[in-house]
Structures are given as structure tokens and as C-alpha cells.
Amino acid sequence: MKPIKNIAILGSTGSIGRQTLDIVAEYPHLFKAWLLVANNSADLLIEQALKFKPHAVVIANETLYDKVKSALTPRGIEVMAGSKAIAEAAAEPPVDIVVTAMVGYSGLEPTIKAIEAGKDIALANKETLVVAGDLITKLVARSQSHLYPVDSEHGAFYQCLVGEQRDSVSKLILTASGGPFRTWPRERLATATVQDALNHPNWSMGSKITIDSATMMNKGFEMIEAKWLYGVSQHDIEIVVHPQSIVHSMVEFVDGSIKAQLGLPDMHLPIRYALGLPGRLPSDCRKMTVDDYCSLTFERPDYDKFPLLTTAYKAADRGGNVPCVMNAANEIAVAQFLHGNIKFNDIYNIIEKTMAWAPYIEQPTYEDYVATNAEARRYASTLI
Numbered sequence: 001m002k003p004i005k006n007i008a009i010l011g012s013t014g015s016i017g018r019q020t021l022d023i024v025a026e027y028p029h030l031f032k033a034w035l036l037v038a039n040n041s042a043d044l045l046i047e048q049a050l051k052f053k054p055h056a057v058v059i060a061n062e063t064l065y066d067k068v069k070s071a072l073t074p075r076g077i078e079v080m081a082g083s084k085a086i087a088e089a090a091a092e093p094p095v096d097i098v099v100t101a102m103v104g105y106s107g108l109e110p111t112i113k114a115i116e117a118g119k120d121i122a123l124a125n126k127e128t129l130v131v132a133g134d135l136i137t138k139l140v141a142r143s144q145s146h147l148y149p150v151d152s153e154h155g156a157f158y159q160c161l162v163g164e165q166r167d168s169v170s171k172l173i174l175t176a177s178g179g180p181f182r183t184w185p186r187e188r189l190a191t192a193t194v195q196d197a198l199n200h201p202n203w204s205m206g207s208k209i210t211i212d213s214a215t216m217m218n219k220g221f222e223m224i225e226a227k228w229l230y231g232v233s234q235h236d237i238e239i240v241v242h243p244q245s246i247v248h249s250m251v252e253f254v255d256g257s258i259k260a261q262l263g264l265p266d267m268h269l270p271i272r273y274a275l276g277l278p279g280r281l282p283s284d285c286r287k288m289t290v291d292d293y294c295s296l297t298f299e300r301p302d303y304d305k306f307p308l309l310t311t312a313y314k315a316a317d318r319g320g321n322v323p324c325v326m327n328a329a330n331e332i333a334v335a336q337f338l339h340g341n342i343k344f345n346d347i348y349n350i351i352e353k354t355m356a357w358a359p360y361i362e363q364p365t366y367e368d369y370v371a372t373n374a375e376a377r378r379y380a381s382t383l384i
């Protein structure tokens with residue numbers, strides 16, 4: 001019998017975190033939720049903790065500590081607060097695997113600490129690799145830890161690459177739904193509302209990544225994520241629009257063959273796969289029928305309508321701290337768009353202006369990333 005894996009879920013109250021807990025509940029003989037982490041959702045965190053009985057929880061927002069502590073300490077669950085506690089708890093000896101389901105730059109520090117402690121990482125937080133892919137891959141190479149992709153496209157690449165030699169790969173083909181504005185004329189984007197942008201055609205996700213899908217910044221991020229995860233040049237990663245989100249991505253090989261991974265647009269599948277490695281976990285989940293995959297279509301992305309795709313390739317080409325700047329400006333712009341303070345097209349303008357302003361660092365240290373992130377956020381905020 002396999003030993004139970006202790007899982008630390010950083011961001012357990014979010015979209016990926018909640019679905020990860022569904023997988024824990026599906027396989028109670030394989031997984032234990034050892035640590036749960038949230039930012040502000042104290043009530044849901046308490047509810048999850050009472051159900052899953054983790055060893056510990058961390059609430060990042062320290063003002064909520066007393067509330068969480070009074071609910072959970074009497075139940076024998078350790079309660080901590082603050083961002084430092086997240087990184088420390090995820091690196092604790094009993095943790096086997098860390099699911100990084102926090103959103104944005106906040107995922108970077110705990111992921112680094114967990115890798116340094118030799119933990120396996122089920123990586124949902126793509127911003128970690130966008131910001132500091134060079135640093136993360138070096139740390140992983142020096143440690144016992146493995147990076148298992150949770151992002152659906154990167155899970156697809158992983159599955160297509162099983163059993164293949166690295167020098168057999170000629171191209172990664174990254175599929176994109178095209179988001180809610182795929183069929184909109186370019187001029188209409190100026191009028192796009194928050195509600196329009198949150199109306200993703202296929203996936204139900206947190207609000208930040210849903211806006212990233214609408215601008216297609218998400219696909220730019222995923223191109224950079226794939227570059228670091230699979231050691232492939234950005235010039236060998238092609239983005240293809242596939243509106244049904246059934247083909248999660250494809251790999252082209254040197255002999256002209258292409259392998260694709262298909263599945264319903266349901267994040268339980270890539271989460272189940274990442275946690276179940278090296279094998280596959282049998283599930284009673286709904287299986288696809290021919291009705292799901294009888295009409296799959298593909299098209300080229302519209303780089304004029306979605307200029308952040310070009311911005312992301314430019315950031316990958318320049319490297320250094322440039323992707324970190326792009327990510328920081330995007331986080332500020334998306335948050336302001338969600339608050340109704342800027343228009344949809346301003347997201348692009350803020351990112352480009354911040355990238356043009358930011359001082360370049362060719363080989364950033366961790367401290368350089370921290371400073372770059374803070375300065376780029378500050379500058380981007382002045383553009384609102």
C-alpha cells in the first residue's frame with residue numbers, strides 16, 4: 001500500500017485550492033491535507049479545516065488571526081498568520097508536496113522555501129516561473145524537489161513528453177481558448193466591461209486569471225512557463241487558438257508527428273494527474289464522448305487584437321528582470337480594471353509603459369526580483 005502524501009495547499013480557498021481539496025476527498029487513502037493557507041477568506045478556511053482536519057492553517061491577513069485561532073485551536077489545529085508563516089509551514093518536514101494555488105507574485109517566496117526544503121511542487125502559480133523561472137529551475141536542479149505542472153496546458157505537455165527524448169521535440173503547440181473576446185472586433189474592446197471580461201467561454205477560474213485570459217496575457221505567461229518547465233526556446237513555442245479547450249496542448253516531434261492531450265475543460269483532471277504521478281488515479285469523473293470532441297477547431301491568434309502576446313515574447317527575448325516587470329504591472333492593472341478604475345485597453349498601456357520605464361537587470365538575484373516587483377508595482381500605480 002502507498003503511504004499517504006501530506007499536501008500543503010497554498011490558496012486552499014481559491015478555485016484551484018478548492019478543486020485540490022475535492023481530489024483529497026476523492027482519495028482519502030492517498031492524500032492528507034496537512035496545511036491549508038488563505039488570505040482573507042477566514043470563514044471558508046475555518047469550514048475547510050473543520051472538514052479536512054489539517055495539522056495547521058495559515059491566514060495571511062494577520063487581522064483575521066484571532067477569529068481563525070478561536071475557531072480552530074480548540075479542535076487541535078495549529079493556527080498561524082502572515083506571509084512568513086506560509087513559507088515556513090510549507091517547508092515543514094511532514095509536508096510531501098506543496099500545491100501552489102496562491103495567485104500572483106505572492107506565490108514566489110513560499111515556492112522557493114519549499115524547493116529549498118526539498119518538497120515536491122504541484123505548480124499552479126504560473127507567475128512564479130514568469131517572474132523568476134531561471135532562479136526556480138536552478139534551485140530545483142540543486143534540490144531533491146520536482147516540479148509537477150498543474151496548469152492544464154503544461155500538464156498536457158508533460159503527458160505528451162512521457163517516454164520521449166528531449167532532442168526529439170521540435171515544437172510545443174500551446175492552445176488558447178481565445179477568451180471571451182475571440183470573436184469581438186478589435187475596436188469593440190475599448191468598451192469591454194469587467195462583466196464581459198469575466199465571462200470566460202470554457203473555464204470557471206479566479207478573477208485575476210480570468211482577466212488574463214481575456215487579454216491573452218495568460219497565454220503569454222504560459223509560453224514563458226512552458227519555456228522554463230521544458231527547457232524550450234520561446235521561438236519554438238507556438239500559440240494556437242482552439243475555442244473548445246478540449247485539446248489542452250500538443251507537442252510536435254522532429255519526425256513530423258504531433259501528440260496531443262485531450263480532456264474536458266475541468267481542472268480536477270490536471271490536478272489529479274499532478275498529484276497521482278508517477279501513475280494515474282482511477283476516477284468516476286465524467287468521461288468524454290464523441291459529442292465532446294466531434295468538432296474541434298483551430299485558428300491563428302490575432303496578434304493585433306491581443307498585443308500582450310507580442311509583449312510576452314518580447315519579455316522572454318529580453319529576459320533578466322523584464323518578465324518580472326511585466327508581471328508586476330499586469331497585477332496592478334488587472335486589479336485596477338477589476339475595481340472599475342481603468343478601461344480594458346489600459347491594461348496593455350500600463351504594462352508597456354512600465355516595461356519601457358523599468359531599469360534592466362540582466363541576471364537578477366532573488367533580492368533583485370523583490371526590488372523589481374516592488375518598484376514596478378509602484379510605477380504602474382502612478383499610471384492609474
Ligand SMILES: NC(=O)C1=CN([C@@H]2O[C@H](COP(=O)(O)OP(=O)(O)OC[C@H]3O[C@@H](n4cnc5c(N)ncnc54)[C@H](OP(=O)(O)O)[C@@H]3O)[C@@H](O)[C@H]2O)C=CC1
Pocket residue numbers: 010011012013014015016017037038039040041042060083086100101102103104106124125126127150151152203204205206207208209267
Ligand atoms: N483557476 C484555474 O483554473 C487555474 C489557475 N491557475 C493559476 O493558479 C493560481 C491560483 O488561481 P485561482 O485558484 O484561479 O485563484 P483564486 O483567486 O481563485 O484563489 C487564490 C487563492 O490564493 C489565496 N491568496 C491570494 N493572495 C494570497 C496571499 N497574499 N497570501 C496567501 N494566500 C493568498 C486566496 O485566498 P483568499 O480566498 O483568502 O483570498 C485564494 O485561496 C494562479 O496563479 C493562476 O494563474 C492555473 C491554471 C488554471
Ligand SMILES: CC(=O)[C@@H](O)[C@H](O)COP(=O)(O)O
Pocket residue numbers: 151152153175176177178179203212213214218219267
Ligand atoms: C484552465 C487553465 O489552464 C487556464 O490557464 C486556461 O488555459 C485559461 O484559458 P485560456 O486558454 O483562455 O487562457
Ligand SMILES: [Mn+2]
Pocket residue numbers: 151152153222
Ligand atoms: Mn492554463
